[in-house]
Amino acid sequence: MTLITDLTEVYNSDAKTSEPVRAPVRRRQVPIPLISLATVIGLLLIWAAAASAELVSPVFLPSPAVVAASLWNLVSVGFVDSTLPQHVLASLGRVLGGLAVAVLIGVPAGLAIGASRIGRGILDPIVEFLRPLPPLAYLPLIIIWSGIGEASKVIVIALSMLPSIVISTASGVRSVPKDHVNAARAFGATKRQVTFHVVLPSALPSILTGIRIALGTGWSTLVAAELVAATRGLGFMIQSAAQFLVTDVVIAGIAVIAVIAILLEIAARALERWLAPWASAK
């Protein structure tokens, strides 16, 4: 988590340095990204030192070099019948599939909650029931219902993503400026036109924020779901490696999962800036 926030800070400050004029303030302070970078390097060094001193057996703590080598091995040769890119693709496919389902269901549901009392009465309890549940609690039930194939994983991921998408859509709908709706009505818009030309675009920034949060939740749910039931995917890869005590693959897998989580966050932010530039322009 801190890595993500640090990274977004690097990201944002990058954008700011492109301004032509910079105020000459506080020269002597070390920039925060530099401190973060130093921390990461420091941790790596401690890890390397601990590994080379063999404080614990290399089976439990392989050195960074061994992990890097195994990462390369994962890409070129693979592990448990698939190469790393294949594992990554399997995992990403499930997350994006789950996201598609969650958006298709969650956005209309959020619209209904935000725009109508009846919709709110019906859907609120369902969302409030789902929201605090850890996805792994209902995974066994989903597996009973839909087997251990792709469907069960996509369903679990979609369910874990739904609450944040529904809630952020509903809050976006509720905060549509009254004047925006009134303006459209004064120009003769029908209810349908108000929904599609005013309410949805106005709620878009909020929906996108929901999607960004959902991607984070979905990703962690996915890896956990793959630990339980899968034949390919990053979670499955780590779980298999752990069973054979191939610790370097476990650590490499964890690193890959973290990097992808960060990349997803960055992609989601880029999407927000691209689709709803007015939200950040204010």
Next chain:
Amino acid sequence: MNRLFFNDVSLAYPARDRQGVPQLVLDRIKLSIATGEFVVVIGRSGSGKTSLLNLAAGFQEPTGGTVTLDDKPVEGPGAERAVVFQDDALYPWLDARDNVAFPLKLKGVGERERRARADELLDLVGLSAAGNRRIWELSGGMRQRVGIARALAAEPRFLLLDEPLGALDALTRGKMQTFLLGVWAKSRSGALLITHSIDEALMLATRIVVLSPNPGRLAADIASSFAADILAGASPSEVRASPAFKRMQDGLTGLIHADSPEEELAA
């Protein structure tokens, strides 16, 4: 000619708590606006000006009396009554041109024609180069002009404007007043403009309606000819310097600020 008519219109907002009495905001307003007229409603803040405009637009229903358009009761908003909002209410996800073309899009006008008409209107409000600009890149004055162009795109019989120049600096505001007057004269529509500036009322109105607060009542309905002078070519500063203008200004000040003379005039 079309006529928008407030027939003894009253409006009360529900009481805040259960024991309270409903709050009467407008009390038996009788007011008529015809196309070709520029009626300016002036009154202190809280006197019910926005409520009056919302009734004319059809955003709200009166609790007493009726609002009629050509003798037919107004039931909700309609494209023949376009609204310009104080906070522009432009859509940030559309560029300036698409904002202006929005009423046409709702009517199902084709892309090509929409574009052409929007460009004409942008030209009319002096923003021919700004069609592709994003709303948040425009200054307050430019945004209000886009808002006015958007209202005109609906080809309304009546323009309803709620303090459209309230957020602008004095210089821009003066320019916009002259501009607005020209646009209205060309469009041959009826205008209902709300302001709390006496100067603005005198510069724009063919008729000035004074609303006294608590509850809002019509305190005066006065014909004014300064707008006609400006349209005939007189300069605003000339008009402002005339003794007749000063006299009207003093008269209106007396009417509006009868019970609180220390309140500052927002000019």
